[in-house]
Amino acid sequence: MIETARLILRPFRDADRDAFAALNGDPRVSDWLGGPIDRRASDAALDRVTSHIAEHGFGFWAAERKADARLIGMIGLMRLQADLPPSPAVEIGWRLSPDAWGQGFASEGGAAALAWGFEHLDIDEIIAITAVDNRRSQRVMQRIGMVEQPGRAFDHPHLPVDHPLRRHVLYAAGRACA
Template sequence: MPRLIEPGTTRLQLRQWRDSDRAPFARMNADPQVMEFFPALLSREESDAGIDRQIAHIEQYGWGFWAVERLDDRQFIGFVGIKHVTADMPFAPAVEIGWRLATDAWGQGFASEAARAALQVGFEQLGLPEIVSFTVPGNFRSRGVMEKLGMQQGENFLHPALPPAHPMQEHVLYRLANPM
């Protein structure tokens, strides 16, 4: 098993998932505000399966979409991290950066702060040549984070996991080259 990487910032810890994260993550994934730009709310089973996939990726590579907690109160607030995209994505192979935070953690700079720590792992520790991110065109909050990180808007694409003509099938791709 590779060495587990768990980056941190002055306010946040990015870490491997715990069983205690399952209930708050399921609540997050059932929140219509959090899931506004996803095709559907997730059931508890779907949410738990998502955690299991993230744990497996982190165990395999030492990094992934980490659980995020605030250092001041150790409260779980969501996830931020980097992971391999699925092979069916039109720009694969690639490593994406992504995030999903509970609404009470919005507007405090946590997504950008944690994402910078994840980018540092990807570029400085892993030596990745590029990291991508993507969302639906109307998700201006996530696009704002991507732009704060210095990512450049690229081409739009149709997400292969969504059926043709689905209102969220079109996605916009952002790219960031390794500055090293």
């Protein structure tokens, strides 16, 4: 568990499934992820996140707002899928409910997850990836000290060649920056 001034980052619980499904079904959230997913796909995604934490001791954690103990999304670190071009790597990421946007939660939780990663994992770099046009997420990456790596941009292999989200940028932070 990671605690910040306003957040608790913790493993997901079964009681989080409804809120997680609502998050994943919201087109405002999922526009950058290829579109909304239904409850079954959301539960499968949560199972994968939970399995990753069980296997590696870290993952995308539930982001719980301290003020009201409400799940507002997820923030954390994951081993990147082997079939993505930057792999092998540890990726930092976040997904928050729209009503939590613009309040600094992604930066607060992201900075804490980044610090945790360099303190607890034997790695020299943590990366973040997103679609070229996802400027909001890129600003979070910059705020937590990550730097764009233009030479490491790539086309996401899970998206069709003509998909508007196919081209991805890569940001990185090194141990020396943490």
